[in-house]
Amino acid sequence: MIETPYLLFLGDAPDQLAAKVAVGIKDWRPENAVGQFRMDGCNADLGLTDMTLVEAREAGAKTLVIGVANRGGVISQEWKKVLVTALEEGFDLASGLHNLLRDEPDLVAVAEATGRKLHDVRIPEVDYPIANGIKRTGKRCLAVGTDCSVGKMYTAMAMDAEMRKRGMKATFRATGQTGILITGDGVPLDAVIADFMAGAVEWLTPDNDEDHWDLIEGQGSLFHVSYSGVTMALIHGGQPDALILCHEPTRAHMRGLPTYELPSLEALRETALHLARVANPDCQVVGISVNTQHMSEQDATAYLSALEAEMGLSATDPFRFGSGKLVEALAAL
Amino acid sequence: MIETPYLLFLGDAPDQLAAKVAVGIKDWRPENAVGQFRMDGCNADLGLTDMTLVEAREAGAKTLVIGVANRGGVISQEWKKVLVTALEEGFDLASGLHNLLRDEPDLVAVAEATGRKLHDVRIPEVDYPIANGIKRTGKRCLAVGTDCSVGKMYTAMAMDAEMRKRGMKATFRATGQTGILITGDGVPLDAVIADFMAGAVEWLTPDNDEDHWDLIEGQGSLFHVSYSGVTMALIHGGQPDALILCHEPTRAHMRGLPTYELPSLEALRETALHLARVANPDCQVVGISVNTQHMSEQDATAYLSALEAEMGLSATDPFRFGSGKLVEALAAL
Numbered sequence: 001m002i003e004t005p006y007l008l009f010l011g012d013a014p015d016q017l018a019a020k021v022a023v024g025i026k027d028w029r030p031e032n033a034v035g036q037f038r039m040d041g042c043n044a045d046l047g048l049t050d051m052t053l054v055e056a057r058e059a060g061a062k063t064l065v066i067g068v069a070n071r072g073g074v075i076s077q078e079w080k081k082v083l084v085t086a087l088e089e090g091f092d093l094a095s096g097l098h099n100l101l102r103d104e105p106d107l108v109a110v111a112e113a114t115g116r117k118l119h120d121v122r123i124p125e126v127d128y129p130i131a132n133g134i135k136r137t138g139k140r141c142l143a144v145g146t147d148c149s150v151g152k153m154y155t156a157m158a159m160d161a162e163m164r165k166r167g168m169k170a171t172f173r174a175t176g177q178t179g180i181l182i183t184g185d186g187v188p189l190d191a192v193i194a195d196f197m198a199g200a201v202e203w204l205t206p207d208n209d210e211d212h213w214d215l216i217e218g219q220g221s222l223f224h225v226s227y228s229g230v231t232m233a234l235i236h237g238g239q240p241d242a243l244i245l246c247h248e249p250t251r252a253h254m255r256g257l258p259t260y261e262l263p264s265l266e267a268l269r270e271t272a273l274h275l276a277r278v279a280n281p282d283c284q285v286v287g288i289s290v291n292t293q294h295m296s297e298q299d300a301t302a303y304l305s306a307l308e309a310e311m312g313l314s315a316t317d318p319f320r321f322g323s324g325k326l327v328e329a330l331a332a333l
Numbered sequence: 334m335i336e337t338p339y340l341l342f343l344g345d346a347p348d349q350l351a352a353k354v355a356v357g358i359k360d361w362r363p364e365n366a367v368g369q370f371r372m373d374g375c376n377a378d379l380g381l382t383d384m385t386l387v388e389a390r391e392a393g394a395k396t397l398v399i400g401v402a403n404r405g406g407v408i409s410q411e412w413k414k415v416l417v418t419a420l421e422e423g424f425d426l427a428s429g430l431h432n433l434l435r436d437e438p439d440l441v442a443v444a445e446a447t448g449r450k451l452h453d454v455r456i457p458e459v460d461y462p463i464a465n466g467i468k469r470t471g472k473r474c475l476a477v478g479t480d481c482s483v484g485k486m487y488t489a490m491a492m493d494a495e496m497r498k499r500g501m502k503a504t505f506r507a508t509g510q511t512g513i514l515i516t517g518d519g520v521p522l523d524a525v526i527a528d529f530m531a532g533a534v535e536w537l538t539p540d541n542d543e544d545h546w547d548l549i550e551g552q553g554s555l556f557h558v559s560y561s562g563v564t565m566a567l568i569h570g571g572q573p574d575a576l577i578l579c580h581e582p583t584r585a586h587m588r589g590l591p592t593y594e595l596p597s598l599e600a601l602r603e604t605a606l607h608l609a610r611v612a613n614p615d616c617q618v619v620g621i622s623v624n625t626q627h628m629s630e631q632d633a634t635a636y637l638s639a640l641e642a643e644m645g646l647s648a649t650d651p652f653r654f655g656s657g658k659l660v661e662a663l664a665a666l
Contacts (some may be wrong), residue, residue: 048392127511130561153431194530197562202658226464229530229566236558237482260611271607278593279558 002034002064002094002119003182005216007051007086011079012041013068020045020097022067025182028157032184039078039239044068053082053089063119066095067179075099075292083107083226087116093121096177100153121180124192124200131198133279138208141330142240143218143289144272146262148227148255150248151291151319152218153179155326158318160215162327175234179217189230191218199231201237205246212332218239222271223255223263235272239279242330243272245313248291249303286329288315335427335452335517335645336395337365340384340419344412345374346401347536352377352427354402358515359527361490367394372411377401386415396452396481398514399428408432416440420449427452428508431666456523457533464531464570466612468493471541474663475573476551476622477605479595481560483581484624484652486512488659491651494576495660502545506537508567512550522552522563530563534570546663549573555604556596557587568605572612575663576605578646581624582636598644619662621648 006125008022016023026033026046035051038044051059064086070076075083075097081100083093087110095101096212101118102108113119141159143152156172163170172179174186187200216238221225245268254260263271266292269285276283288307292300300317307315314325341355348354349550359366359379368384369533371377384392397419403409408416408430416434421511425645430435435441444451476485476490490504490512496503504510507519520533538547549571553560578601587593596604601619609616621640625633633650640648647658 095562111341133558133587133593135592190526190528192527193523194525194527194563194566195560197527223570223611224567224609225466226531227528228569228608229562229564231562232529232565233527233562234556237559239558254466259468260466263611274604275555275561278556278561278596 002181003092004184005034006032006052006060006063006065007056007091008033008036008046008048008067009046009064009082010036010038010042010046011066011068012039013044014071016044019068019173021178021181022046022065025065025067028161028182034059037064038100039082044316045169053086053091057089057091061086062092063094064091066097067181068210070097070099070282073098080104081105087111087114090114090116092117092119094121096121096181098122109220116173116239122188122191124188126202126203128187128192128196128200128209128232130195131202135239136202136207138212138214138320139208139241140205140214140238141242142216142234142238143244143246144231144235145218145246145309146265146268147220147251149246150225150246151245153287155244155246155289155318155323156217156271158323159326159330161211162323163220164297166327168331169209171212171214173203173214173216175201175217175219186236189214189234190227193249194229197233198237200331201234205229218246222275223268225257232275236279240276240283241280242284242333243276245269245285245288247274247288250294265307269311284333285313286333288313289326290315290317292317293321300307323333335514336425337517338394338647339365339396339398340366340389340394340424341366341369341372341379341381342388342397342415342466343369343375343377343379344401345398346377346402348405349377352379352401353377354514355398356509356513357399358534359402361515370397370415370587376417385576386424388418388424390424395425399430401428401516402544403430403432404465408437408595413437413439417443420444420447423447423449424527425450425452427454427514429454432457447573448461454510455521455524457521459536461520461525461529461533461536461656463528466537468572469538469540471542471545471547472574473538473547473549473571474575474577475549475567475571476577477564477568477601478551478554478579479556479598479601480554480562480581481488481557483579484622485579488577488579488622488651488656489548489550491656492659495656496546499660500541504545504547506547506549508534508550508552510535522533522567523560528564530566531570534567538571551579555608556601558590558593567609568609569612573609573616574613575619575666578602578618578621579624579657583627598640602644618646618665619666620646620659622659623648623650625650625653626632
């Protein structure tokens with residue numbers, strides 16, 4: 001659990017894209033973002049107040065989050081100066097970088113001396129149990145994809161936001177590093193030991209109110225041979241009541257696997273539902289989320305209408321057209 | 334890779350069952366078992382020559398394998414004396430115990446001083462790649478189960494032995510600690526980081542002669558919610574040409590999951606084949622391996638005959654009736 005709110009560290013980000021994590025925090029959890037910290041040469045801007053470390057502490061920020069991808073995979077000496085000062089000023093640090101904070105002896109020494117925490121969200125901090133498969137109270141929705149990177153996190157985030165706006169009980173459950181940094185909590189599922197994957201998902205989505213929905217961030221795809229085991233653990237550990245099918249219609253092949261074609265949405269529906277019902281016999285597919293970023297608005301609308309007719313399910317692009325349809329389908333369950 | 338042959342350490346095993354790993358080595362790789370080392374109070378006996386450490390070294394043994402489950406989960410002081418002397422005598426040590434050899438400072442110190450190796454086969458020793466899904470040469474057979482612990486390892490071991498007896502090219506590929514200790518090599522798949530599971534299986538079963546078969550040890554079950562992700566990674570990382578369905582007909586519920594019923598063999602066939610064809614469109618189910626230990630011989634024979642008629646597949650209990658039928662089905666592919 002990372003203490004919120006945050007000061008978002010943009011460092012010397014070469015462009016806005018390099019600050020993707022910070023953008024995600026600001027878009028999805030603006031209440032977590034007290035301000036931004038930019039160094040000389042920073043070309044990213046979240047539109048938040050630029051703050052010194054002292055100003056951010058005074059404004060209530062508890063953790064400095066590295067919201068930017070670093071150059072060359074290493075934490076530079078320029079960054080280091082800011083990070084050390086932040087620890088001394090009373091901030092915890094949180095990072096999703098490959099270059100772990102805990103592998104930097106000077107940061108570790110200062111964190112120990114000052115009693116601050118270093119959160120490397122790529123690394124599990126919990127000893128997860130083996131899954132027990134016992135039915136939990138409350139409801140769970142999982143986004144599953146025809147491929148990796150088709151908008152599963154975005155879909156769950158958008159539904160969570162829409163549901164809370166409508167006064168429904170909902171919690172986004174992060175299973176990847178970006179989601180964990182955005183919300184301050186979650187399971188870095190791809191870094192969990194095989195035997196404990198499903199147990200980690202059970203741990204992440206515990207008993208809850210009967211009318212509460214966990215929106216579980218999906219990972220990988222049942223049809224992506226590199227990561228399908230992770231997806232399988234989400235389906236059985238999450239014991240979802242509802243599945244959302246996620247798709248990107250213009251992709252020529254599975255991400256990173258040039259000889260693998262994407263499955264059809266029908267194939268995904270059948271396969272995912274069949275497997276999900278092992279853990280939850282009442283599971284239903286409730287809707288389709290399509291990433292239409294590479295289609296014109298007209299083409300996107302036509303595609304979604306055709307899909308709804310073909311599949312008999314609500315279909316939308318939550319980024320372009322909102323997630324209302326998916327939330328309504330969930331509420332109708 | 335553990336150096337063979339072995340001296341099998343039985344310690345103070347309270348009974349034969351406690352020496353299960355040693356029994357497996359002696360049954361499946363007798364050429365790896367130079368002799369046994371028993372302490373006062375040992376109630377297990379493999380029927381091998383009792384040897385001192387010096388005698389075993391003279392007979393060519395390279396590694397002392399802890400072939401026994403320890404009491405209370407800790408390595409006792411009595412064991413420790415033998416293990417330290419073994420390192421000093423020039424043996425490597427290999428163990429599948431929860432209590433890791435590497436967590437014992439005195440063993441680590443002696444191993445470093447003598448240049449010997451400590452193999453904890455529960456822990457991966459390789460940085461496995463992310464799976465790339467590229468089709469490999471050679472053939473692969475994977476055992477999949479309706480449940481955990483239904484005889485998948487035994488089936489693959491028995492087929493491997495039978496195939497080599499018949500002059501076929503075959504290699505058993507261990508994915509669990511017992512199999513790794515038996516053969517001296519393999520991947521402890523349940524201890525691999527989630528993102529690398531399928532890549533570890535690809536690494537374990539590389540390109541080979543066109544007429545060579547890898548017999549891949551299965552793990553878990555697609556229908557066991559605690560471990561299904563591991564099974565999924567085997568199916569996609571192994572890209573099997575052939576599946577063997579494994580079953581134990583008298584089991585009342587899934588192992589460790591009292592509210593979960595076992596799937597039918599038909600359900601296993603459909604689900605596993607459908608998923609396997611994502612990675613290998615030519616995959617076929619070739620036979621059924623039934624663990625009939627809780628059935629009379631008459632009942633077992635009748636059950637297997639009925640199953641063959643129902644499923645249209647060869648069915649046998651490889652322990653009771655040999656694995657010939659399965660090997661013939663594989664050869665006929």
